[in-house]
Amino acid sequence: MSIAILAIESSCDETAAAVCRDGVILSNIIASQKIHEQYGGVVPELASRAHVQHIVPVVDKALLTASCQLSSVNGIAFTQSPGLIGSLLVAAEFAKSLSLSLNIPLIAVHHMQAHALANLIPSTTNGQQDGKPDFPFLCLTVSGGHTQIVLCESPMKMKVIGETIDDAAGEAFDKSAKLLGLPYPGGPLIDQYAKKGNADRFKFPEPQIPGLNFSFSGLKTAILYFLQGHEQRDPAFIKENLVDICASIQKRIVSILLNKLKKAAAETGIKDICIAGGVAANSGLRKAFEEAGKLNHWRTFIPKFEYCTDNAAMIAITGYYKYLAGDFVSLNVSASARAEW
Ligand code: KG4
Ligand code: ZN
Numbered sequence: 001m002s003i004a005i006l007a008i009e010s011s012c013d014e015t016a017a018a019v020c021r022d023g024v025i026l027s028n029i030i031a032s033q034k035i036h037e038q039y040g041g042v043v044p045e046l047a048s049r050a051h052v053q054h055i056v057p058v059v060d061k062a063l064l065t066a067s068c069q070l071s072s073v074n075g076i077a078f079t080q081s082p083g084l085i086g087s088l089l090v091a092a093e094f095a096k097s098l099s100l101s102l103n104i105p106l107i108a109v110h111h112m113q114a115h116a117l118a119n120l121i122p123s124t125t126n127g128q129q130d131g132k133p134d135f136p137f138l139c140l141t142v143s144g145g146h147t148q149i150v151l152c153e154s155p156m157k158m159k160v161i162g163e164t165i166d167d168a169a170g171e172a173f174d175k176s177a178k179l180l181g182l183p184y185p186g187g188p189l190i191d192q193y194a195k196k197g198n199a200d201r202f203k204f205p206e207p208q209i210p211g212l213n214f215s216f217s218g219l220k221t222a223i224l225y226f227l228q229g230h231e232q233r234d235p236a237f238i239k240e241n242l243v244d245i246c247a248s249i250q251k252r253i254v255s256i257l258l259n260k261l262k263k264a265a266a267e268t269g270i271k272d273i274c275i276a277g278g279v280a281a282n283s284g285l286r287k288a289f290e291e292a293g294k295l296n297h298w299r300t301f302i303p304k305f306e307y308c309t310d311n312a313a314m315i316a317i318t319g320y321y322k323y324l325a326g327d328f329v330s331l332n333v334s335a336s337a338r339a340e341w
Pocket of ligand 1: 012142144145146170173174185186187188189277278279281282283308310
């Protein structure tokens with residue numbers, strides 16, 4: 001029997017829905033919320049309201065694009081946690097209503113597990129099926145709210161073996177961008193400017209954190225003092241050196257991430273290594289990750305660009321594996337801003 005999963009994601013500021021049939025993604029629809037740009041960050045109340053407006057058209061489009069009738073869906077997957085509670089509630093309550101009215105299983109998905117499992121979405125390049133990582137694999141999951149090294153033993157069994165003790169990598173990009181006067185979210189802009197800059201021009205410190213954990217707050221402070229010092233002497237410093245500053249900041253963030261990933265690979269002996277999450281869209285990280293893979297004889301995997309930043313296809317693929325495992329939840333389930341794995 002073929003299994004169709006409808007997945008809904010609303011944990012932050014993207015309203016997304018996707019359909020997968022037998023593990024193949026048939027549609028992946030996202031409505032982004034531009035309204036937050038003027039505030040320099042996501043405003044939770046505005047995000048929840050926008051999700052309420054977008055959810056019906058986004059789900060309709062996902063079903064239509066997949067040529068899938070609601071009546072032929074076998075399971076409803078939704079992001080249960082972590083995220084902004086008012087945002088999470090929209091997809092959670094919508095999914096519960098659908099599950100109740102269609103009398104089909106409800107599947108609760110952890111957003112960060114889904115980011116890692118985006119690496120299991122089959123993709124085709126030039127007519128050739130791309131490879132998937134074998135279990136166990138390691139995934140460096142880097143987003144706006146999280147930075148983790150995850151040991152993935154099976155789709156249902158994952159363990160965080162390293163994580164940030166303060167800011168996430170995405171926050172490091174966004175906060176640095178803010179210091180440079182760039183709009184929110186600044187990560188993609190730093191990426192763009194960095195392409196034209198000299199990454200060796202300025203040296204930012206690498207934190208000395210034991211084990212596999214990360215820290216980015218010291219880097220943020222170092223960048224603040226660096227910019228303040230230069231601007232006092234030359235008010236045009238940022239404007240005239242923007243591309244080199246961006247390239248140097250990006251180089252340091254990438255090296256912090258990859259040094260810990262190399263350590264995790266060496267300690268576990270695992271050679272199938274993935275990256276995932278919004279920051280995995282960063283061109284500097286993608287390039288340096290591939291290079292590290294060649295040097296260390298890893299098999300490297302990066303989700304397609306649209307499956308790195310927040311999306312519902314990753315919720316759908318995780319929902320599919322949970323469906324196969326019979327991992328369902330009751331209608332009493334509630335969304336949760338924070339959740340342990
Ligand atoms: O996974 P995601 O879409 O949402 C969360 O779950 O947080 O990640 C969003 C983060 C933001 O901090 C954004 O600036 C960052 O990913 N990001 C990037 C790039 N694209 C998105 N950071 C650096 N370079 C990029 N190209
Ligand atoms: Zn995310």
